[in-house]
Amino acid sequence: MRLLLLVPLLVLVGCSTSHHAVSAPAPGLAVSGPGESLASAATGRTIxxxxxxxxxxxxxxxxxxxxxxxxxxxxxxxxxxxxxxxxxxxxxxxxxxxxxxxxxxxxxxxxxxxxxxxTEAHQDMKVRLDNLKRVRERYLELLQRAVTVEDTLKVEKELERVTVEYEALEARLELLEGQAxxxxxxxxxxxxTRPGPVGWVFYGLGKAVKWLFVWD
Missing domain, CATH: 3.30.70 (Alpha-Beta Plaits)
Structure with missing residues (x-):
């Protein structure tokens, strides 16, 4: 019973990752983690x-x-x-x-x-991906402790949902980092393009008008 109570709690944690956002790092701070090499060493930005x-x-x-x-x-x-x-x-x-x-x-x-x-989108993706990774690990732990078929099915269902979300976000992050x-x-x-005879006439007139107003 305690195991089943933990499943809805983890569902809420997993859902919260899709709305989590972080502020961009202060100028001068290097971006850490997988995207570190993509940020400017001087500004810590992802461009x-x-x-x-x-x-x-x-x-x-x-x-x-x-x-x-x-x-x-x-x-x-x-x-x-x-x-x-x-x-x-x-x-x-x-x-x-x-x-x-x-x-x-x-x-x-x-x-x-x-x-x-x-930078902000990049950092936000990394934080959400880290949160989803932790939720997946908790579900794997719960799956090992499940003792009934009902518990196992409930945990496997949530584990599959989180895994799909994790892999989709991971692909988006890899795409963004590749673009950066x-x-x-x-x-x-x-x-x-070369002007024809008439074009040369207007070109000469333009040069003449310029000469009237501007002397080198």
Whole structure:
């Protein structure tokens, strides 16, 4: 009977883990545990980095292949590729060096770099995962002490529920940590546009108007 009373109590503990949240660590504190290597050593934050870049070159169809070589040189790889575009994954700590090397692939005409701070979500997942792990361990202990079929079935049912929740949360945490470890860089290559005869006329007029107002 005492065993059956413990089961509802553990159910409440398990359910509470899905609503548990923690505040982000204070700046300067390193994130501990599985995600420690993903946080900046200086700020203790977990950041998702991404970039979108457009480049011009005479042979845009060769751009993705050369970009793949550049990514591999920086420890990255190709996530997906098409005729004149490619998405790469590059180690976050090598992102700045990779971006600095992009002019070797063509003239950079547009560049957008994004950084999303997911420290709070990362920490919250780790705390919830730890709580679920402890609940699972308690259910395993109860299962060893069960003496009746009824007790065994009740504990096994709750153990299965907690295990499913634990594995789903673990997969989400691994995905987030993978996204933080590798920055996503999307490159689009295009051929330089050259103005026609009329275009050159307007280009010359623009230069002349600028000369009227601005002298170097």
């Amino acid at each position: 998702l980095h991404s970039a979108n870049v457009r480049l011009e070159r005479g042979d845009p169809d060769r751009g993705p292949g050369e970009a793949a070589q550049l990514a591999r040189a920086h420890g990255g790889y190709v996530q997906r590729s098409s005729t004149e575009a490619v998405t790469l994954r590059v180690p976050a700590e090598r992102l700045d060096a990779f971006m600095s090397a992009l002019p070797s692939l063509g003239e950079v005409t547009e560049k957008q770099v994004h950084a999303e701070d997911v 470890a590798l920055a996503s860089v999307s490159l689009a290559f295009e051929r330089p």
